[in-house]
Amino acid sequence: MTEPSDSTCSSPVLDLLRQLHESLASLDDGEVATYIPELSKADPSAFGICLVTANGTVYEVGDSAVPFTIQSVSKPFVYGLALEDNGRGPVLEKVGVEPTGDAFNSISLEVGTGRPRNPMINAGAIAAAGLIGGKGRVNRFKRVLEMLSLYAGRPLAMDSSVYRSEDETGHRNRAIGHMLRNYSILEGDPIEAVDLYFRQCSVSVTCRDLGIMAATLANRGVNPVTGRQAIRGEYVENVLSVMGSCGMYDYAGEWMYKVGMPAKSGVAGGVIAVLPGQVGIGVYSPRLDARGNSVRGIRVCDELSRHWDLHLLNRQAAGRSTIRRQFTGAELNSSRVRTAEELVALRTSGGSIRVFQLQGHLTFATTEVVVNEIMENFTRIEQLVLDLRRVQTLNESACRLFWHLVCKLGEAGKQTFFTHADRHPLLRRYFKAKLGRRCEELFRAYEDNDLALEACENRVLSDVLPGRRTDHRVRAAEFELCQGFEPEEIETFSACLVSRPFECGVSIISVGERAAELYFLTRGTVSVIVPTQSGTARRLATFSAGMCFGEMAMIDRAPRSATIVADSDVECEFLSLERFDHLRKTAPEICIKLLTNLSRSLSQKLRKANRELSVLD
């Protein structure tokens, strides 16, 4: 099993599992079950461990591929199917959820009603089998088998010789069936329910299957290896609850105390344990203790829990890391390139724009952290951007808190914008259910942060620079690059420029073209677009009238590195390289001023980029 040759690049997790396997392989307490002849044929030394993370990474050691029958480990899964078929209420009427403190084969029916105490004892499991929907016994077992196969991520089958053996010796279970029929807990033919129970117990699995099945419960019902849903998420907590309180029979209290993972064992030697949101564990070792639990199976769970800190109730405060980053509109700007005056205004007044980048799973506790942080800054915030790009899941509690938050901000005249909200359709549905057609009034969504930030900035700028002209025609003398020019230098320089209009949407410069001119934007706005790795186009910057682009033409004369698109109808004046080279000889002082201004502008952009880098890092 433990091949030294591959230990260099095997995972440390696998190494630790191998050590555990090795240290427990010598443990040979307990006896193989003999109550049905087929079970007694198992190899007593067989021993496999499989740990599967809720993300779907599978670690397996030892006899993880040896088949055996699932037996009582089937009980929680069939109970889950009964919940899906009937709903919580009707199932609770037929089977309780209280631990009994009794052994696995105890009949434990409630006095008066005859209701089995819980679905982990045989009586409760037979009652649950009686609740499986479908026409006829063949079809019902087919549904059970399909459900178990979804959990395992491969087609499972029944071991017929074990089934025959169960069927021949199962008189106690038939007695239970009749008793349940007597109390009307079972409604049709009790022997059909008992037969389904025998069949479900005889399904053949491996230790690897059990690990993946457990991880499916850890992953809220979605098999993390195949990505397919095996049970509706809302019922997983119920299945895990009965495993937690009743899964280990009369050992349940101590199990929760010491191991702290919902678990279930079977008489063929299988054990599953689940740490919700984290890992599923499957163990196979046929030697059983007096309670009918696999000796090594129990030890594996116990050691893993203690040494790897897997106790369910051992948790650190989870909320703080929900806010990946927050910044104001004074710290980071959109890609819209602003004038010096606008930049000063944003650095002074952009603090009222607050962007929160969120991450992870948004539940009550994690969303509360966000809401609390926002409420503490309530008076300082005028425009709020909530970026959901890195949010993995978002539940209804989170929607409810966001809804209240957005209303509260709205009442105070403050605006909220969501970005990347299309990844979480539940949020929009929640707002829509609250607001109907007026949804868009409060649910303002932008594709990405950059667009949301630009919109927020525009609002701040129109407040603090009310006289700002946004669509006037700029003359050459007003250009940043012409700063410090004498009147006669302006005249000489203007004479070198050629004017050209572009229609909205036209590419003024295309990536890869030969660079032949420097452009002065006299009217309208243009955007710098680069292709991204994912194949989509990304906006690098947007320039407005009074700014220059394509200036690298004068410097390195290399092909264009980006595409420039007209965002509106645009007018440009351009300086060709020939004209520039001519100026260089005839009026070098103009070139020196131009290059000095260019260097200043580049160095201001570099300082801004470095400032943004320090905010982002």
Next chain:
Amino acid sequence: MTEPSDSTCSSPVLDLLRQLHESLASLDDGEVATYIPELSKADPSAFGICLVTANGTVYEVGDSAVPFTIQSVSKPFVYGLALEDNGRGPVLEKVGVEPTGDAFNSISLEVGTGRPRNPMINAGAIAAAGLIGGKGRVNRFKRVLEMLSLYAGRPLAMDSSVYRSEDETGHRNRAIGHMLRNYSILEGDPIEAVDLYFRQCSVSVTCRDLGIMAATLANRGVNPVTGRQAIRGEYVENVLSVMGSCGMYDYAGEWMYKVGMPAKSGVAGGVIAVLPGQVGIGVYSPRLDARGNSVRGIRVCDELSRHWDLHLLNRQAAGRSTIRRQFTGAELNSSRVRTAEELVALRTSGGSIRVFQLQGHLTFATTEVVVNEIMENFTRIEQLVLDLRRVQTLNESACRLFWHLVCKLGEAGKQTFFTHADRHPLLRRYFKAKLGRRCEELFRAYEDNDLALEACENRVLSDVLPGRRTDHRVRAAEFELCQGFEPEEIETFSACLVSRPFECGVSIISVGERAAELYFLTRGTVSVIVPTQSGTARRLATFSAGMCFGEMAMIDRAPRSATIVADSDVECEFLSLERFDHLRKTAPEICIKLLTNLSRSLSQKLRKANRELSVLD
């Protein structure tokens, strides 16, 4: 309670609690406890709710400041103190942890041993009181009171009239005490243990206190409001386990199924519920149901669990968000400014440097995600940087996985560097325990990522550019800014330069000084240092021979924006502004070339910064 005037800036969480409080205030089922006269004096309509997050945010509505006695809600806390005083094994010998399915005042002793089944029934709680350490009854109660006060975050006191009332009527509990003494479960005077139990039950608390006490259990024993430890973290899971399996008496199974939070109620009407890592809840409403649980208390927990998705077993896969960001040495560089040749080499070969920025709580499941990602890239990684700056906690399981990972990488000749590891001393201690004095061989730590990245880059560069000279003297003609100069231009230009040496550690330029010259670094390295908001100095960049600094002197002639410090003995040549202005008149072509080269250099830096921004965002 619900004051409309402050609802605008009240938290949405508080609003939702207020709604819940309002909707349940009309519920008047149940009766105030009358078994001791003092309890019957409570106002039946009193109703308070307090929710406290594991981060310490307190939300309270209704009668959250009304005092009442803690009663049985004291049981889990005193049990926790018994665990701290005696350890798990000795406590388990005296009190079991199995649910009984019996009522709160059942005697439920184990047949034969006389051991109470669990510490939440009176018999078990009296046995736990008998295990509290301290000399004499006064001192023992003082310890209990101090412990409860740590949980509540304020000095609590006993209500003497309730104590007297309990003492006068407590015959059943005295009977239990003698029975426990009979079985030697109690070892001194049984009446002393019963008296301590009466006193602990008579401690006066408010609903707010209960909320904070519950949140302390949710926060692994640290009171999240005061930051003080009330119980050692390792015992919290045991206290919560018995609350989970036995806290609600014969309702335990259904409670875990429906509400899914470890909880405890008291006959005065108090209830606590704990969602580990997330929230603690305290409720006060004196009307009790037939089982002795507060009617509204149960309903509040039930509604909060259902509507706010607080079920313990309802979890999403947690691991994925542990990796905040990963990048290679080809994508982002250290602040060491490199030559064009070096930059090309790093973009080509820097992929073997991999930096992982981690965040959140590092446990088995979250660390596994990191280890798995690294192992999948095992052959591509030569140098690994693990940045722990944003890691909040790190447990022994995480240390164990990192240890195995680092050994495995080391065996394959690969190096691992930790940054910000001083925040998590446990990690270094773990490596030290494994390696002793040889610890530093595998536990390589850098103060920050930038220094670690520079070291990794230097190693890559010495591999791929073996002939690279790192400490030679560079002549003016070799400078980037002199690219394209004709030989006679070099000569003219060199004549304008003045040479000057600086000793290691000296400030060559100081922030705020008048800018008077442009420096050419001919030998050694210098760093650009800026003061940060936190008052410490941050390295912006490091330059080596062949590079220029102070170039803004020529452009904006503004005061220096950063300090430049010599990292080694350094030689510089500088061009004064006077000389530059002279050149401008006598040899403009030299100035045009100089400014063109400067613009190219600035624009390359800007592109690199923009590339880095897109990696970071």
